Amino acid sequence: MATSATQAALVRLFNDGEAAIFADWVKHLSAGDSRISAQEAQSQGKELLHALGKALGQGSITETHGGEFGEVRDLLAAFSRTRAMQGFSPSETATFVFSLKQPLFERIRATTSDAKQMADSIWALSQVIDQLGLFAVEMFQKTRDELIERQRQEIEELSTPVVKLWEGIVALPLIGTLDSGRTQVVMQNLLETIVQTGAEIAILDITGVPTVDTLVAQHLLKTVSAARLMGADCIISGIRPQIAQTIVQLGVELNVISKATLADALALALKRTGRAVTKVKGNARLQTEDAVPEKRG
Amino acid sequence: MDNIAILKIGNALLVTIQVDMHDRLATQLQEDLTNRIVQHRARGVLIDISALEIVDSFIGRMLANIASVSRLLDADTVVVGMRPEVAITLVELGLGLPGVKTALNAERGLALIGGVDGDETAEDADDD
Amino acid sequence: MPTTTETLPIATGDDIVRVRQKVRTRAVEVGLSLVDQTKLITAASELARNALDYGKGGHADIETITEVRRGVRIVFRDKGPGIADIPQAMTDGFTSGGGLGHGLGGAKRLVDDFDLKSSPGQGTTITIARWKR
Numbered sequence: 211m212a213t214s215a216t217q218a219a220l221v222r223l224f225n226d227g228e229a230a231i232f233a234d235w236v237k238h239l240s241a242g243d244s245r246i247s248a249q250e251a252q253s254q255g256k257e258l259l260h261a262l263g264k265a266l267g268q269g270s271i272t273e274t275h276g277g278e279f280g281e282v283r284d285l286l287a288a289f290s291r292t293r294a295m296q297g298f299s300p301s302e303t304a305t306f307v308f309s310l311k312q313p314l315f316e317r318i319r320a321t322t323s324d325a326k327q328m329a330d331s332i333w334a335l336s337q338v339i340d341q342l343g344l345f346a347v348e349m350f351q352k353t354r355d356e357l358i359e360r361q362r363q364e365i366e367e368l369s370t371p372v373v374k375l376w377e378g379i380v381a382l383p384l385i386g387t388l389d390s391g392r393t394q395v396v397m398q399n400l401l402e403t404i405v406q407t408g409a410e411i412a413i414l415d416i417t418g419v420p421t422v423d424t425l426v427a428q429h430l431l432k433t434v435s436a437a438r439l440m441g442a443d444c445i446i447s448g449i450r451p452q453i454a455q456t457i458v459q460l461g462v463e464l465n466v467i468s469k470a471t472l473a474d475a476l477a478l479a480l481k482r483t484g485r486a487v488t489k490v491k492g493n494a495r496l497q498t499e500d501a502v503p504e505k506r507g
Numbered sequence: 508m509d510n511i512a513i514l515k516i517g518n519a520l521l522v523t524i525q526v527d528m529h530d531r532l533a534t535q536l537q538e539d540l541t542n543r544i545v546q547h548r549a550r551g552v553l554i555d556i557s558a559l560e561i562v563d564s565f566i567g568r569m570l571a572n573i574a575s576v577s578r579l580l581d582a583d584t585v586v587v588g589m590r591p592e593v594a595i596t597l598v599e600l601g602l603g604l605p606g607v608k609t610a611l612n613a614e615r616g617l618a619l620i621g622g623v624d625g626d627e628t629a630e631d632a633d634d635d
Numbered sequence: 636m637p638t639t640t641e642t643l644p645i646a647t648g649d650d651i652v653r654v655r656q657k658v659r660t661r662a663v664e665v666g667l668s669l670v671d672q673t674k675l676i677t678a679a680s681e682l683a684r685n686a687l688d689y690g691k692g693g694h695a696d697i698e699t700i701t702e703v704r705r706g707v708r709i710v711f712r713d714k715g716p717g718i719a720d721i722p723q724a725m726t727d728g729f730t731s732g733g734g735l736g737h738g739l740g741g742a743k744r745l746v747d748d749f750d751l752k753s754s755p756g757q758g759t760t761i762t763i764a765r766w767k768r
Contacts, residue, residue, distance in 0.1 A: 359768075394595070398670065401591035408611060432598045439594040441587070441610035527655070529648035561655060561673060563680040564738055592673040600677060600741040 216330045224263030227317050232259050234313035245296045258285050274341040286342060290349035303350045307343040366395045372403040379479045380409040385418035393429040397436050404440045411479040412437050415472050417448030427462040434466050447475035511536050513543050519551035519620050521613060525558040533569045540573060544580045551620030552577050553613055557588025567602045574606035583608060585616040638700045646692045651683045654695050658709065661697060665705045666767050674745040675707060675765040681742045682711045682761055690715030690759055706766035714758040
């Protein structure tokens with residue numbers, strides 16, 4: 211609980227000694243770091259110190275969530291963000307803030323004669339710096355989380371390609387687990403492709419899906435239903451024997467046509483779309499003229 | 508004029524829904540369609556919803572109702588042009604459209620209607 | 636301001652359209668993806684319709700949140716008879732011929748946050764929200 215006397219004392223401290231405090235602090239800030247220049251670290255520190263001084267003069271000095279500390283928090287948030295992206299650790303980021311304690315306490319000790327006042331001032335400042343340090347770590351963490359989330363989304367997008375096998379026939383090789391998040395991406399990719407290519411048949415190949423339980427089956431069925439609403443039928447291919455057994459054991463109703471292999475599914479799709487594959491006499495090896503695009507019906 | 512236009516294409520009827528439907532309009536549409544199916548002995552009803560950004564249970568029920576009534580009058584109902592985000596939402600909502608066939612567009616939809624001669628175009632509509 | 640709230644009445648079929656339009660505007664503002672927008676608006680349409688059909692009309696408070704995280708929250712309030720059997724109401728009521736449930740289960744699947752408060756004679760308050768990912 212900080213009294214107004216303490217607040218006044220702290221305000222005086224900053225008014226009179228900000229430059230001196232900063233000079234002292236600079237000695238503690240890491241001088242040589244390949245990730246950030248000494249200049250940058252110092253300029254960040256100077257800004258922070260100044261903002262802190264201003265904030266202390268304005269409001270409740272042990273409550274750093276208030277509007278008075280807004281500028282300080284903004285600076286710290288930006289600071290933590292860049293530190294996170296530059297590859298610093300949470301501790302290093304927090305230490306930057308906590309290292310402010312020593313020069314501040316030194317200054318208080320040097321300029322306060324009253325023992326009780328000294329104790330009060332040190333305690334009040336300690337609380338403030340602790341809170342700010344924790345805030346810095348939280349902002350750091352937030353940046354890290356955002357980065358991870360972005361990467362996760364990128365992976366999701368990249369791992370659900372839709373491949374056009376023939377006019378009106380597309381295939382989705384699903385690799386990895388099919389959770390609800392991925393299902394959304396899969397559905398979106400598939401439906402966009404149906405619109406763009408006018409596909410009538412979509413082959414969902416689940417060779418690369420390790421397990422199919424009730425949830426995964428539900429996700430598959432959702433995808434099939436969505437495609438159907440857009441006028442495309444689905445065939446599921448690549449059901450491994452163990453998967454087939456699991457599905458039956460779980461009592462999952464997979465009301466979709468399924469084929470063991472992608473090849474079988476393609477054969478069926480071609481048949482359904484009115485095409486026949488005929489064997490003609492030909493060279494098994496590729497020829498130079500094969501490089502020229504052929505008209506496909 | 509608030510009514511939704513019903514066009515004749517070959518032996519099918521085409522309805523394009525472009526406005527936010529409310530109860531009166533929906534009831535009116537169902538009535539008009541029923542009458543026209545009988546009047547033209549239509550074999551199918553195409554409902555183009557490509558302009559709809561949302562399909563909720565109200566619209567869903569309307570579509571299912573149209574399908575049920577049409578079925579009784581021996582006509583297929585095909586909903587065409589559903590937007591991807593609408594399809595994804597419908598699936599999540601768990602709203603089935605019983606008795607409703609679906610196609611990517613009106614052209615494909617026509618092909619789904621039983622006994623259709625695919626060469627008929629809207630111009631032929633008056634040769635009845 | 637961290638949030639802005641607008642209240643729309645739900646008394647007619649046209650009001651439901653207005654609620655949809657307002658929710659769309661806010662959802663776009665907040666930056667929800669197209670699919671998320673569609674899901675939210677559809678859920679809002681369902682709940683607004685419920686308030687009208689079962690709740691004898693009510694209100695929708697549409698809150699736009701832009702601080703800390705971005706999203707849209709909507710509270711549907713009605714002073715109707717209330718829901719006697721909540722689990723039953725949460726089942727999908729989309730069977731043809733009216734259906735028994737209120738279809739609330741479906742609406743719940745379309746949103747990130749869902750809260751239902753209701754009891755016979757006390758009306759119903761349903762809060763839904765979707766957040767930007």
